[in-house]
Each structure stands twice: as structure tokens, then as C-alpha cells.
Amino acid sequence: MANPYSAVLKLTFIFLVIASAPELGGSSKSVTIVNYCKETVWPGITPSENFSGDGFTLKPGQSAVYTAPAGWSGRIWARTGCDFDKNGNGDCQTGGCGGNINCTGPGTPPSTIAEFTLGDGKPDFYDVSLVDGFNLPIAVKAVNGSGNCSTAGCDGDLRNNCPSQLTVKKNDKVIACRSACDVFNTDEYCCRGIYEDPAMCSSSNYSKIFKQVCPVAYSFARDDPTSVMTCTGADFIVTFCGSRNQTVCSYHGKQLLCNGSNSKGFKTKPDWWWVFLLLVAYVSKLCLS
Ligand SMILES: *[C@@H]1O[C@H](CO)[C@@H](O)[C@H](O)[C@H]1NC(C)=O
Ligand SMILES: *[C@@H]1O[C@H](CO)[C@@H](O)[C@H](O)[C@H]1NC(C)=O
Ligand SMILES: *[C@@H]1O[C@H](CO)[C@@H](O)[C@H](O)[C@H]1NC(C)=O
Ligand SMILES: *[C@@H]1O[C@H](CO)[C@@H](O)[C@H](O)[C@H]1NC(C)=O
Ligand SMILES: *[C@@H]1O[C@H](CO)[C@@H](O)[C@H](O)[C@H]1NC(C)=O
Ligand SMILES: *[C@@H]1O[C@H](CO)[C@@H](O)[C@H](O)[C@H]1NC(C)=O
Numbered sequence: 001m002a003n004p005y006s007a008v009l010k011l012t013f014i015f016l017v018i019a020s021a022p023e024l025g026g027s028s029k030s031v032t033i034v035n036y037c038k039e040t041v042w043p044g045i046t047p048s049e050n051f052s053g054d055g056f057t058l059k060p061g062q063s064a065v066y067t068a069p070a071g072w073s074g075r076i077w078a079r080t081g082c083d084f085d086k087n088g089n090g091d092c093q094t095g096g097c098g099g100n101i102n103c104t105g106p107g108t109p110p111s112t113i114a115e116f117t118l119g120d121g122k123p124d125f126y127d128v129s130l131v132d133g134f135n136l137p138i139a140v141k142a143v144n145g146s147g148n149c150s151t152a153g154c155d156g157d158l159r160n161n162c163p164s165q166l167t168v169k170k171n172d173k174v175i176a177c178r179s180a181c182d183v184f185n186t187d188e189y190c191c192r193g194i195y196e197d198p199a200m201c202s203s204s205n206y207s208k209i210f211k212q213v214c215p216v217a218y219s220f221a222r223d224d225p226t227s228v229m230t231c232t233g234a235d236f237i238v239t240f241c242g243s244r245n246q247t248v249c250s251y252h253g254k255q256l257l258c259n260g261s262n263s264k265g266f267k268t269k270p271d272w273w274w275v276f277l278l279l280v281a282y283v284s285k286l287c288l289s
């Protein structure tokens with residue numbers, strides 16, 4: 001996906017730390033969450049040991065690092081179009097999780113979901129799921145892992161290709177794409193009843209459109225199980241509105257790791273500036289703590 005905002009994004013990259021561990025040790029994982037969207041998102045993260053689900057915003061170009069404890073199983077998704085009052089009460093156009101900035105439950109479909117099951121010393125599993133529909137592109141990249149650590153998720157934005165029967169609109173603009181199961185609620189689309197058997201539940205003309213835009217993602221409940229990755233020792237980067245081939249950076253210990261199709265490069269000034277600003281942000285975090 002061409003991203004006209006990337007130069008600006010890289011210059012405004014801000015480093016937030018949520019649920020920080022003083023040192024990334026043991027088998028806790030750093031999950032860097034980056035907002036490449038043109039709009040603010042409110043990430044949703046399944047609560048864990050040191051993170052109770054408190055809401056926060058990521059403006060365009062901002063990132064946050066979530067430290068997931070060993071063995072964490074959970075989801076990361078984006079809430080969009082939220083409007084919270086000064087007490088933190090309000091609603092989101094998509095992905096809302098209880099009428100508050102702090103999530104009290106999972107997001108309301110339709111929303112794209114990054115799913116993780118972290119092995120404590122064993123391989124980690126991760127995938128992107130469109131089973132609950134789509135609200136924005138998500139890509140999950142594993143950095144410095146071993147095993148099958150392919151990048152999961154999307155190359156484009158399904159809001160631009162959503163079949164008309166599945167669209168969710170706000171002011172004539174498509175803000176999300178519902179799943180065929182959600183809209184038609186048949187056993188066949190939902191993989192229920194006799195279709196519960198993976199051999200019986202096949203892709204539909206709807207799920208195929210989802211799969212075209214997000215090739216490494218679950219496009220329906222019994223989608224090809226190879227959509228889930230099995231990777232050991234990696235840190236993760238979740239991007240909102242990025243694409244799978246994008247160069248991304250994350251932290252592990254005191255090192256900045258970058259990867260992507262251009263990872264040998266960093267030829268252009270904006271890329272260097274981005275790394276530089278990340279380092280400045282990181283060093284200032286070290287100095288403050
Ligand atoms: C990444 O993929 C998008 C869409 O598939 C394409 O437009 C873009 O040129 C690719 N970028 C790189 C660096 O390969
Ligand atoms: C949770 O916080 C405690 C106390 O600061 C820390 O010792 C522990 O490592 C943290 N756990 C994770 C997973 O960050
Ligand atoms: C959200 O959680 C944080 C920390 O637990 C708390 O300080 C804040 O008041 C909560 N916000 C709302 C709107 O409940
Ligand atoms: C990257 O992975 C290798 C082997 O998997 C490990 O030895 C190395 O320490 C890792 N690098 C960082 C910065 O974590
Ligand atoms: C980046 O990706 C390349 C190829 O995919 C891989 O060989 C390299 O080890 C990766 N580097 C890091 C730091 O993960
Ligand atoms: C999918 O197939 C159904 C029934 O076969 C048809 O009614 C519907 O229009 C098709 N939708 C798309 C987007 O092709």
C-alpha cells in the first residue's frame with residue numbers, strides 16, 4: 001500500500017510504553033504497535049499481569065510498546081472513530097469494547113484482530129483473523145525469530161473492496177466490512193451444524209474477497225490452518241494500516257531491530273531519521289526511568 005504519510009509518520013514517531021517491565025528478560029515479549037493510519041486509533045489489548053486494559057490513543061505515526069508476559073494469550077485490535085468525554089465514557093464507530101476508554105471486554109465486530117498464543121519457552125503462535133470482520137488493515141511481523149515467522153495479515157484495505165451486502169457505513173463512507181456469517185447467519189457461512197467439520201466448510205465468494213486483500217489471515221472460521229504462524233523467540237510488531245512488506249522496527253533489550261523487504265537499505269533520509277528519533281525516544285526513556 002503506498003503510504004503518502006510515511007515521511008510525516010516517521011518524523012512524528014512517538015514511543016509510548018505500556019505495561020513496561022524494567023528489563024525485558026525471561027520470556028516476556030515486546031509487542032510494538034504502530035499506527036500507520038491517517039486517523040487516530042484506540043488500541044484494544046487483552047489484559048494481562050501488568051496491564052489492566054487501560055485505553056490509550058495512538059495518533060497517526062505513533063507507536064507503543066506492550067510487554068506481554070510469558071504465556072500470554074490474547075488479542076490486539078483497533079478501535080476507530082471513538083468519542084470519549086472527559087470521564088472516559090463514550091463510543092467508537094468500530095471495535096468498541098464497552099462504553100468506556102478502558103476496555104471491559106472484547107471488541108464488538110466487525111473488527112480485524114491480531115491473535116497471539118505465546119509459548120512460555122515453546123513456540124509462539126500468531127495470526128490475523130477476519131472471522132469477526134474487518135475494520136482496518138493489520139499486519140503482524142515477527143522480528144528475529146526462528147521457525148515459521150512469516151508476516152501475517154493484509155496487503156490492502158478491504159474497506160475499499162467490501163461487497164455491498166457486508167458494508168458498514170457512516171456518512172456514506174465505508175468504515176468496516178462485516179463477515180458473511182455475521183450478515184447472513186447461515187450454518188454454511190458460519191461453519192456450524194454439518195458445516196462445522198473443516199472438510200465441509202469451504203471458502204465462499206465473500207471470504208475469497210477477504211483473502212485477496214489479506215492473504216495470510218483467517219478469512220472464515222475454518223480457513224486453511226496454515227494462516228497461523230509458529231515462531232520461536234521473536235518479538236512482534238503489529239501495524240495498523242501498514243502492509244505486510246513494510247519495513248518495521250522493534251525493541252529487544254537495548255537493541256533496535258528492523259526488518260522488512262527493504263531492511264538492508266535504510267538508504268533514504270526519512271528512514272534514518274525514523275531510526276534516529278526512535279533511538280532518541282528510547283534513550284530518553286532510559287534516562288527518565
Ligand atoms: C508493498 O506492497 C504494496 C501493496 O501490495 C505495494 O504497493 C508496495 O509497492 C510494496 N512495497 C514494497 C517496498 O515492496
Ligand atoms: C510485572 O511487574 C512486575 C513488577 O514491576 C515485574 O517484576 C514483572 O516482570 C512484570 N511482568 C511483566 C510481564 O512485565
Ligand atoms: C482507566 O484506568 C485507569 C487506570 O486503571 C484509571 O486511572 C482511569 O481512571 C480509568 N479511566 C476510566 C474512564 O475509567
Ligand atoms: C536474535 O536471535 C539470535 C538467535 O535466535 C540471538 O542469538 C540473538 O541474541 C537475537 N538478537 C537479539 C538482539 O535479541
Ligand atoms: C530480516 O529478514 C531477513 C530475511 O527475511 C532475515 O534473514 C534476517 O535475519 C532478518 N533480520 C532480523 C533482524 O530479524
Ligand atoms: C455470493 O453468492 C451468493 C449466492 O450464491 C450471491 O447471492 C451473492 O450475490 C454473491 N456475492 C458476491 C459478492 O459475489
Ligand SMILES: *[C@@H]1O[C@H](CO)[C@@H](O)[C@H](O)[C@H]1NC(C)=O
Nearest residue numbers: 148149150225226227228229
Ligand atoms: C510458513 O507458513 C506459511 C503460511 O502458512 C506457509 O505458506 C509456508 O509454507 C510455511 N513455511 C514453512 C517453512 O513452513
